[in-house]
Amino acid sequence: MDKSPDRTRRHLLASAGLAAAAGLGREAFAQAAAPAPATPAERPLPPYVAWKNPAHLIQHTATTIETKRSAFGTSVITPTDRLYIRNNLPAPDVAIVADRDGWMLAVEGVKSPATLSVRDLKSLGLHTVATVLQCSGNGRGYFPTNPSGTKWQVGAAGCVIWSGVPVKTVVAALGGLADGARFITGTGGEKLPDGIDPLNVVVERSVPLTNLDDALLAWEMNGEPLPHAHGGPLRLIVPGYSGINNIKYVKRLAFTPGETQAAIQKTGYRMSPPGQKGDPSQPAVWEMEAKSWINGPAPEAGPVKAGWVQVHGVAMGGMNAVRRVEVSLDGGQNWKEARLVGPDLGRFAWRQFVLPVKLEPGNYQLASRAQDSRFNWQAEATPDNAGGYLNSGWRAHAIRLTVA
Numbered sequence: 001m002d003k004s005p006d007r008t009r010r011h012l013l014a015s016a017g018l019a020a021a022a023g024l025g026r027e028a029f030a031q032a033a034a035p036a037p038a039t040p041a042e043r044p045l046p047p048y049v050a051w052k053n054p055a056h057l058i059q060h061t062a063t064t065i066e067t068k069r070s071a072f073g074t075s076v077i078t079p080t081d082r083l084y085i086r087n088n089l090p091a092p093d094v095a096i097v098a099d100r101d102g103w104m105l106a107v108e109g110v111k112s113p114a115t116l117s118v119r120d121l122k123s124l125g126l127h128t129v130a131t132v133l134q135c136s137g138n139g140r141g142y143f144p145t146n147p148s149g150t151k152w153q154v155g156a157a158g159c160v161i162w163s164g165v166p167v168k169t170v171v172a173a174l175g176g177l178a179d180g181a182r183f184i185t186g187t188g189g190e191k192l193p194d195g196i197d198p199l200n201v202v203v204e205r206s207v208p209l210t211n212l213d214d215a216l217l218a219w220e221m222n223g224e225p226l227p228h229a230h231g232g233p234l235r236l237i238v239p240g241y242s243g244i245n246n247i248k249y250v251k252r253l254a255f256t257p258g259e260t261q262a263a264i265q266k267t268g269y270r271m272s273p274p275g276q277k278g279d280p281s282q283p284a285v286w287e288m289e290a291k292s293w294i295n296g297p298a299p300e301a302g303p304v305k306a307g308w309v310q311v312h313g314v315a316m317g318g319m320n321a322v323r324r325v326e327v328s329l330d331g332g333q334n335w336k337e338a339r340l341v342g343p344d345l346g347r348f349a350w351r352q353f354v355l356p357v358k359l360e361p362g363n364y365q366l367a368s369r370a371q372d373s374r375f376n377w378q379a380e381a382t383p384d385n386a387g388g389y390l391n392s393g394w395r396a397h398a399i400r401l402t403v404a
Helices: 005-012 014-032 118-124 167-173
Strands: 057-061 064-067 104-108 114-117 127-134 157-166 183-188 204-208 216-221 235-237 250-256 291-296 307-316 322-328 339-341 351-359 362-372 399-403
Touching: 114 118, 118 157, 118 167, 118 216, 157 167, 157 235, 167 216, 167 250, 235 250, 291 362, 307 322, 307 362, 322 351, 351 362
Parallel strands: 104 250
Antiparallel strands: 057 064, 104 114, 127 157, 157 216, 183 204, 183 250, 216 235, 291 307, 307 351, 322 362, 339 351, 362 399
């Protein structure tokens, strides 16, 4: 029986979830399926991401940049220059990638603690994995309670190929785990503001030790050296877990008996009921769940010509592989199975799907829902929570389509 903290959040907020689902109804669905807000006028990207293509992005702030729904395309992998940006602290000076192999990582909580360079890590092993990288707040803009934070729609996500050394290989090379280890704790290398308690601002997250077999220390992304903007020279990757747990510029990896006391873990990124502050008794924002959305026809493209239309999008299974995707043209009253297209890059990657349909002139409400390999269906609605985290509800992610 699965008793993971992320699964537990559904039980803790079950009553709120049922109320939210019941309260959505047709009126709420109409609001959720409304056309996407107009894209803000394009402005120059910040220098650290100036190499990205602004035509494919929505710039909310200098540290929150979203991929447009229409920019995902129909291939599995998200191009690096279209991948979203979310930083909790300003990125370190770009000089840290001048000598990538010289970046140092302190490893603690093993029988032979050591500080290893990326060069050392590269000598220990090599593995490649495709994962969905998704901001914990992706979909926040669809919550009716309007939680604070960036109003992400679907674009704070992407599917990425990482290369690096498995964390379990590093542990083995250092003699195995020390006694009492229950969590993997990663610490980011961002420069902390002066005069503030480090625990209040440091990007340091703990995840259960059950992730040891899958976690990766990555120095390469999509076949190229890991960009500075995405955590280079070195990033901790925890497949199936939301983005905040994939620590950029990782400088310390510790195997600890308890969770870090850093605020970003202790009170931040918790599944708190609306209006309530986070605390350690509430589920941490960890595992992702089954989720999908339609990318085309893109709502911002305007009316579609009557005739054959290829309805396509992406689907993920969170901790499990995608088994099936269904599409509805009428707001969830009827469903048709879509076809999975493109290569299957493993259980942590997303799948592209397509459903060819012949559409007559009129208005349609397009929705999709995914089923994972354990037969869990994507939820109709995600319970409201104070942080606007982990919104997977298919109803909220639906779109309107006008056919002329």
